[in-house]
Amino acid sequence: MAFLELDRLTKRFGMITAVDTLSFSVDRGSFVSLLGPSGCGKTTTLQMIAGFEDVTSGRIMLNGRNLSAVPARERGLGIVFQTYALFLHMTVAENVAFGLEMRKIDKPERARRVKAALELVHLSHLADRYPRAMSGGQRQRVALARALVIEPELLLLDEPLSNLDAKLREEMQLELRRIQREAGVTTLLVTHDQSEAMALSDRVVVMEKGRLQQEADPFEVYDRPKTSFVSGFLGKSNSLRAEMGRDGRLRCAERVLTGPAAGLMPGAVEIALRPERIEVVDAASGIVSGCVTEKVFLGNQWLLRVATPLGDMIVLRRNAGRNEAGIGDTVGLTWNPEHLRILPAEGAA
Amino acid sequence: MKHNGPFAVAFLLVFAIFMLAPIVVVIGVAFTPTGFLEFPPSGLSLRWFRAILDNPDFMHAAWVSLKLALVAATVATAFAVPAALAIGRGSFRGREVVQSLLMSPLMIPTVVLGIAFLRFLTVMGLNGTFFGLMLCHTVIVTPFILRLVLASVVGLDKSAERAAISMGASDWTVFRRITLPTILPGVVGGWVLAFITSFDELTVTVFITNPSTTTLPVRLFSYIAQTTDPLVASVSTVAILFTVVLMVVVDRLYGLDRLLIGEGKR
Numbered sequence: 001m002a003f004l005e006l007d008r009l010t011k012r013f014g015m016i017t018a019v020d021t022l023s024f025s026v027d028r029g030s031f032v033s034l035l036g037p038s039g040c041g042k043t044t045t046l047q048m049i050a051g052f053e054d055v056t057s058g059r060i061m062l063n064g065r066n067l068s069a070v071p072a073r074e075r076g077l078g079i080v081f082q083t084y085a086l087f088l089h090m091t092v093a094e095n096v097a098f099g100l101e102m103r104k105i106d107k108p109e110r111a112r113r114v115k116a117a118l119e120l121v122h123l124s125h126l127a128d129r130y131p132r133a134m135s136g137g138q139r140q141r142v143a144l145a146r147a148l149v150i151e152p153e154l155l156l157l158d159e160p161l162s163n164l165d166a167k168l169r170e171e172m173q174l175e176l177r178r179i180q181r182e183a184g185v186t187t188l189l190v191t192h193d194q195s196e197a198m199a200l201s202d203r204v205v206v207m208e209k210g211r212l213q214q215e216a217d218p219f220e221v222y223d224r225p226k227t228s229f230v231s232g233f234l235g236k237s238n239s240l241r242a243e244m245g246r247d248g249r250l251r252c253a254e255r256v257l258t259g260p261a262a263g264l265m266p267g268a269v270e271i272a273l274r275p276e277r278i279e280v281v282d283a284a285s286g287i288v289s290g291c292v293t294e295k296v297f298l299g300n301q302w303l304l305r306v307a308t309p310l311g312d313m314i315v316l317r318r319n320a321g322r323n324e325a326g327i328g329d330t331v332g333l334t335w336n337p338e339h340l341r342i343l344p345a346e347g348a349a
Numbered sequence: 350m351k352h353n354g355p356f357a358v359a360f361l362l363v364f365a366i367f368m369l370a371p372i373v374v375v376i377g378v379a380f381t382p383t384g385f386l387e388f389p390p391s392g393l394s395l396r397w398f399r400a401i402l403d404n405p406d407f408m409h410a411a412w413v414s415l416k417l418a419l420v421a422a423t424v425a426t427a428f429a430v431p432a433a434l435a436i437g438r439g440s441f442r443g444r445e446v447v448q449s450l451l452m453s454p455l456m457i458p459t460v461v462l463g464i465a466f467l468r469f470l471t472v473m474g475l476n477g478t479f480f481g482l483m484l485c486h487t488v489i490v491t492p493f494i495l496r497l498v499l500a501s502v503v504g505l506d507k508s509a510e511r512a513a514i515s516m517g518a519s520d521w522t523v524f525r526r527i528t529l530p531t532i533l534p535g536v537v538g539g540w541v542l543a544f545i546t547s548f549d550e551l552t553v554t555v556f557i558t559n560p561s562t563t564t565l566p567v568r569l570f571s572y573i574a575q576t577t578d579p580l581v582a583s584v585s586t587v588a589i590l591f592t593v594v595l596m597v598v599v600d601r602l603y604g605l606d607r608l609l610i611g612e613g614k615r
């Protein structure tokens with residue numbers, strides 16, 4: 001049995017269903033991300049696990065114990081809030097010591113553990129500062145140290161990096177992973193940033209409109225999305241409308257395409273194809289050909305937009321030290337049919 | 350900071366003079382060696398300050414006012430803080446009604462309030478008692494505290510309290526260790542404002558005191574009606590000095606601007 005298990009968890013605010021029969025689980029010691037666009041119910045889910053939001057229906061099990069009857073203060077979870085929620089009238093050390101004080105841990109032991117927690121987040125030199133006089137990244141670390149010092153069974157992080165600027169965010173991602181590994185704490189991170197979720201986690205739980213879309217490891221979620229939502233939300237993807245015929249053939253814009261072996265029920269489908277899986281060849285030898293309408297240089301790669309009979313397609317080419325085809329050129333596009341993902345058409349799922 | 354134009358400076362100067370002139374005159378008059386109100390004083394003497402100490406009526410009234418302001422401000426604070434917390438973040442029915450009710454003493458003309466209190470205290474058999482006076486002053490000063498505390502409650506971050514709860518803090522511990530320290534500038538500011546308001550209150554108090562519970566403003570008021578000697582000026586000077594000292598202490602502790610304008614952005 002998994003360490004944390006959500007079983008058909010549902011939360012309604014009046015007419016709005018914020019979380020809809022959501023089930024997923026988190027293994028002990030793992031780092032799991034709950035990923036979805038803003039407003040999809042991530043915070044609500046986290047608040048229900050933390051015990052600050054009532055559960056409409058469903059169950060939360062932690063380490064074999066049903067949490068529904070356990071008040072928030074007895075759940076023993078470490079929580080980092082999006083706004084950090086530091087106690088502004090206390091020093092960094094006092095902030096970190098608070099949870100230990102509540103657990104009636106004696107002074108010498110408290111001091112020892114506060115010191116260790118601050119060392120873990122590399123903040124020992126700022127122990128006597130007040131949070132007001134600190135940068136966003138430093139506050140973030142204080143919040144982490146404060147959540148970790150009580151040695152929680154489970155660490156909950158609500159968009160902990162979203163208030164940081166891009167460069168600091170990348171640094172803190174690495175830090176967060178290091179800290180989590182060193183502390184060995186089971187972690188559930190909420191984020192709307194797909195690259196953050198993929199970079200940090202052992203497993204990703206994708207949700208939309210309160211519902212589970214897919215639960216898998218980052219590679220699988222990216223490479224084998226189950227729904228067109230997942231495919232579009234994680235990274236760039238070409239999405240083509242197509243029709244699966246009764247004869248088992250895939251038709252897109254009146255052309256027959258070779259798809260991957262596995263078939264699907266006949267009917268409307270969607271083809272997803274990652275732009276980096278597409279090769280640019282000369283116009284005659286591609287699966288399709290089209291005219292380059294847009295060309296963006298991204299440093300390590302080029303982004304081309306090509307108008308093809310199948311529809312507009314984007315292509316990502318690694319910057320191999322030479323220029324690519326220019327706007328107005330006619331190019332051929334080709335790909336390995338194994339890289340096509342056939343998904344239920346949007347709305348049919 | 351932006352520089353003010355000459356017109357603005359002139360305006361501020363006139364305004365400051367207009368505000369300060371009466372105070373300067375009162376303080377000047379208090380130091381006169383003569384037996385009548387004169388300004389500027391013809392000499393410097395502490396004669397009229399000594400006269401306060403020799404006047405048991407004024408001493409008693411000052412003592413009543415001090416006690417009254419202390420008790421009324423403190424009792425009103427004890428009511429206003431939980432009320433502000435409930436109004437500021439609760440979403441219970443009748444929230445606006447409770448708030449309007451508590452703020453209403455500011456809206457009702459003080460004379461009307463005085464007559465109402467007089468009737469009420471008479472019916473209750475509390476007229477002229479210190480307890481009755483205290484009740485009325487508590488009602489009068491509550492809006493001042495409520496307004497300041499409410500301002501700091503609205504800016505309160507709920508997640509800090511949730512963080513404390515998740516670490517195992519009880520409701521009372523959360524209030525004492527997290528909520529109260531966060532709204533403390535508002536609470537202290539409200540208390541001081543309430544204290545000064547009560548200490549200074551005349552219009553309502555006139556209706557509900559008797560000789561044994563006469564407050565300082567009422568005593569001054571009735572004294573002026575009978576005699577005009579520099580004693581009123583020296584008593585006023587002491588009261589002004591007292592208020593200024595209170596303000597300075599609070600300023601040192603919390604910063605006056607923060608207290609009266611409300612806390613700036615974090």
Ligand SMILES: Nc1ncnc2c1ncn2[C@@H]1O[C@H](COP(=O)(O)OP(=O)(O)O)[C@@H](O)[C@H]1O
Nearest residue numbers: 013016018036037038039040041042043044045
């Ligand atoms: N206290 C509340 N009352 C009513 N609706 C709420 C409340 N909290 C959240 N919601 C709604 O629930 C949905 C999910 O919100 P939330 O969990 O905050 O999303 P996320 O964290 O994924 O951005 C939103 O539509 C939001 O408007």
Ligand SMILES: [Mg+2]
Nearest residue numbers: 042043044159
């Ligand atoms: Mg959220």
